[in-house]
Amino acid sequence: MKLICYLSNGYPTIESSINIAKEYVEAxxxxxxxxxxxxxxxxxxxxxxxxxxxxxxxxxxYSCYMEGIKTIKNNHPNTKFIVLSYENTIESIGVERFIEFCTQNGLYDMIYVGGDNQEIKSKLIENGIKISCYVQFHMPEEEIQAALSSNGFVYMQAKPTTNNINPKYPTLKDCIDELKRRGITREIYAGVGIYTTEDIQMAKEAGADGVFVGSTILKLQTDIPKMKETIEKFKKACNE
Incomplete structure (x- = not known):
């Protein structure tokens, strides 16, 4: 199972993000x-x-952020990347320019936040960019249908955050099994609520292809040895 770590690009600087990416990969x-x-x-x-x-x-x-991502990608050619961007950011950059940046640098997996402008999303997809779909833990039918029609991975909520549990699918394994039964053959990555090795083991046993880890790692960036130790533990849990 894959370990996916979130990188706050530009925090506190773009150069520091480039350095943190190196530590992520090494760990x-x-x-x-x-x-x-x-x-x-x-x-x-x-x-x-x-x-x-x-x-x-x-x-x-944003030109500086694009150069930063390009540098990170070139520094780690064997590492896969997922780009997260809000619709308003793409509009600020320019749709054609954003697409050119992604395609020229082999960045085809994307978490797209927004959605009011269907023309932007359609252009991204037409150019081979794969847009993920988020499915909440209570498995709303409209989100399942969106995932079925999407071309990207499924971002599956790993834990209920507001007691949002569908009695038909009370566990993460039940949710993932149902998505696969309905025809999802693309990757299903679990995120939201992944904080410990036990959470990672739970996601692996549920059949997830990967786990997103965010704030748990970000909050350790002032203590690089501790951060790397934690990533190593998380990766070990992915493999066990």
């Missing part, structure tokens, strides 16, 4: 989820939103 991270900080990160919690705000205060030029 065993399989996939790096790297973001473009958004000026309106409405889906993020206070912690991630705060990091995005600080990043943009330090550098508001």
């Amino acid at each position: 065993g991270c399989d996939i790096i989820e790297v973001d473009f900080p958004s000026s309106n990160p409405f889906l993020e919690g206070e912690y991630i939103a705060g990091r995005m705000k600080t990043a943009l205060e330090n550098c508001s030029d």
Whole structure:
């Protein structure tokens, strides 16, 4: 099972993000989820939103973020990357320019936040970019249908956060089994609520292809040895 670590691009600087990516890979991270900080990160919690705000205060030029991601990608050619971007950020960069950046650098897996502008999403897909779909733990039918029609991986909520449990699918394994039964053959990555090795083992036993780990790792970036030790433990749990 793959370990996916979240990288706050530009926090506190783009150069520091390049260095943190190196530490991630050395510690065993399989996939790096790297973001473009958004000026309106409405889906993020206070912690991630705060990091995005600080990043943009330090550098508001998206060209610099693109160069940073390009450098990280070139430094780690054997590491897979998932790009996270808000729709408003893509609009700021320019749709054609954003597509050109992704395709020229082999960045085809994406978490796209927004969705009001279907033209942007359609253009991304037409150019081979794979858009993930998020499915909440209570398995709403419209989200299952969206996942079935998507071309990207499924981002499956790993744990219920507001007691949102469908009695038909009370466990993560039940949810993943149902998605596969319904025809999902693409990767199913579990995230939201993955904090410990026990959480990772639970996701693996449920049949997830990978796990997203975010704030648990981000909060250790002031203690690099501890951060790398934690990533190593998480990767070991993925393999056990």
